[in-house]
Amino acid sequence: MEEQAGRAAGAGGEGPRAAGTDAATEAFVAHRNLLFTVAYEMLGSAADAEDVLQETWLRWAGIDQDTVREPRAFLVRVTTRQALTRLRTLSRRKESYVGPWLPEPLLTAPDVADDVELADSVSMAMLLVLETLGPTERAVFVLRDVFAVEYDEIAQAVGKTPAAVRQIAHRARAHVAARRPREAVSRTQTRGALAAFQEAVETGDLRRLLDMIAPDVVLLTDGGGVVRAALEPVTGARTVADVLLRIAAATLEPAQVNGHPALIVRTGGEIDTVLAVRLEGGLISGLYAVRNPEKLSRVDRETAVAR
DSSP, rough: HHHHHHHHHHBBBBEEEOOOOOOHHHHHHHHHHHHHHHHHHHSSSSOOOOOHHHHHHHHHHOOOOOGOSOOOHHHHHHHHHHHHHHHHHHHHHHHTOOSSOOOOBBBGGGGGGGGGHHHHHEEEHHHHHHSSSHHHHHHHHHHIIIOOOHHHHHHHHTTTOHHHHHHHHHHHHHHHHHHHHSSOHHHHHHHHHHHHHHHHHHTTOOHHHHHHEEEEEEEEEEOOSSSSSSSSSSEEEHHHHHHHHGTTTEEEEEEEEEEEEEEEETTTTTEEEEEEEETTTTTTEEEEEEOGGGGGGTTTTTTOOOO
């Protein structure tokens, strides 16, 4: 059972894998990428999302499949419940986290950007907005606004009435709308801005860099207490620019991270930092630098996300 669980829970995230022929495994693998994405958006951690999938598989494999009319709905419900339990544990863990906490970055396939809503939902900026919601609010928002799950199904997943879920969804939607970027930025715009940003950093062009970042720009660096990183947000164009110019000697590689253009910073050939940006009004208003080595293990291969 454990070997089969490992195959089923692990299938899909790193490309096709051989799976068992039984109906339970086939159904789980068919929805695996969706379940991972639900868990990841609720937790902001790929490692914890994988653990949730393992727990979901064990519960799925232990029931009579003939009693389940809608495998997708059942699996989403179980995944949500497991993620909610883990989210409450993570919330306590984050209270003692050293420095700013950022989501674990994912290297995503180019076609993820074609689904604008999916790309937006897994972006670093959106995941940070979701961090400001309570566990139940986050689950309801993700299930309803990202995955279009019916209110009755969400109610079963979070242990609330459908009427209560509607109220929670309304409240969470307003909360997110007040904090998300105010304008939609195309992938072409982001890629162009990032290319110009990369050139400015690599050439040490302070003036050009200052022209590209907002006066009130905020840089968050996540080292997790493992590697050197600012323990507080770095604010202000000149201060942020001075920090960025310190990586001019490193190798900067364009990549698609969490559905959006980003930069992978390498030193000595090894991944040192994943740098994502937030654009508003044609300027870079936010920078997210993930340096914690424990969060960089999935950036060397694509992770499949789906709705």
